[in-house]
Amino acid sequence: xxxxxxxxxxxxxxxxxxxxxxxxxxxxxxxxxxxxxxxxxxxxxxxxxxxxxxxxxxxxxxxxxxxxxxxxxxxxxxxxxxxxxxxxxxxxxxxxxxxxxxxxxxxxxxxxxx
Amino acid sequence: xxxxxxxxxxxxxxxxxxxxxxxxxxxxxxxxxxxxxxxxxxxxxxxxxxxxxxxxxxxxxxxxxxxxxxxxxxxxxxxxxxxxxxxxxxxxxxxxxxxxxxxxxxxxxxxxxxxxxxxxxxxxxxxxxxxxxxxxxxxxxxxxxxxxxxxxxxxxxxxxxxxxxxxxxxxxxxxxxxxxxxxxxxx
Numbered sequence: 316x317x318x319x320x321x322x323x324x325x326x327x328x329x330x331x332x333x334x335x336x337x338x339x340x341x342x343x344x345x346x347x348x349x350x351x352x353x354x355x356x357x358x359x360x361x362x363x364x365x366x367x368x369x370x371x372x373x374x375x376x377x378x379x380x381x382x383x384x385x386x387x388x389x390x391x392x393x394x395x396x397x398x399x400x401x402x403x404x405x406x407x408x409x410x411x412x413x414x415x416x417x418x419x420x421x422x423x424x425x426x427x428x429x
Numbered sequence: 430x431x432x433x434x435x436x437x438x439x440x441x442x443x444x445x446x447x448x449x450x451x452x453x454x455x456x457x458x459x460x461x462x463x464x465x466x467x468x469x470x471x472x473x474x475x476x477x478x479x480x481x482x483x484x485x486x487x488x489x490x491x492x493x494x495x496x497x498x499x500x501x502x503x504x505x506x507x508x509x510x511x512x513x514x515x516x517x518x519x520x521x522x523x524x525x526x527x528x529x530x531x532x533x534x535x536x537x538x539x540x541x542x543x544x545x546x547x548x549x550x551x552x553x554x555x556x557x558x559x560x561x562x563x564x565x566x567x568x569x570x571x572x573x574x575x576x577x578x579x580x581x582x583x584x585x586x587x588x589x590x591x592x593x594x595x596x597x598x599x600x601x602x603x604x605x606x607x608x609x610x611x612x613x614x615x616x
Contacts, residue, residue: 334560341553390470395554402508402560405590409500409600
């Protein structure tokens with residue numbers, strides 16, 4: 316697990332928004348994640364992903380909460396999220412979009428605060 | 430009077446037997462789904478453990494560049510071969526789970542015409558997402574020489590850019606080739 320990186324003014328592009336909506340749309344994901352994430356920044360990122368031009372600040376504590384959420388959900392759901400996250404991470408790595416790449420890498424594998 | 434009573438009794442018995450039988454079927458199908466889900470999750474876990482220590486892959490950058498493989502095509506190949514490796518490892522556990530979901534949902538659906546909701550039924554968790562399908566579709570439509578080249582690099586592996594030692598070099602070379610191609614200049 317890599318060290319957390321704070322993402323400031325992170326503004327998901329249309330490709331990322333679409334991926335976030337797909338993840339949140341899965342019934343299991345919607346219920347399990349909504350309960351665990353409560354009112355965190357990830358709740359807004361996933362469940363209000365369609366909102367236009369919103370930027371997010373994602374801090375260590377948010378990533379930790381995300382990592383915790385991923386460990387609480389069923390394996391089958393975690394795998395489903397990770398498969399999409401890996402695809403997104405690769406896309407942004409290959410296209411030199413650092414912020415999006417960090418975002419999807421952390422969505423995939425979580426991170427630890429040092 | 431007695432005949433009418435016997436008639437009503439017979440109808441009620443028939444209905445209750447049917448209801449009990451129906452419940453038995455539902456219980457059976459639910460058990461099947463539960464077993465299939467557990468088997469699938471266990472297989473996922475085993476496959477993950479198997480693929481964790483991945484051997485590094487070195488891309489033949491000049492060959493890729495010569496064959497005019499784009500970044501998107503390279504990415505589609507990663508997705509395609511990863512999917513192939515996963516399917517090979519999961520065996521029939523995925524199909525068994527899909528089948529169990531379909532059986533239960535077909536049984537409890539109001540009519541044969543009622544479509545099964547992939548999200549509500551849980552199918553969405555097992556089926557590939559539109560993004561994955563889109564990426565893999567690009568690979569299947571490549572020219573034969575590109576397929577041969579990518580096949581020789583990735584066949585039998587579960588690749589991701591994390592397992593490629595020189596992906597940064599390859600990405601910048603392929604991007605340069607794309608930027609300087611006559612097609613792009615014309616545009």
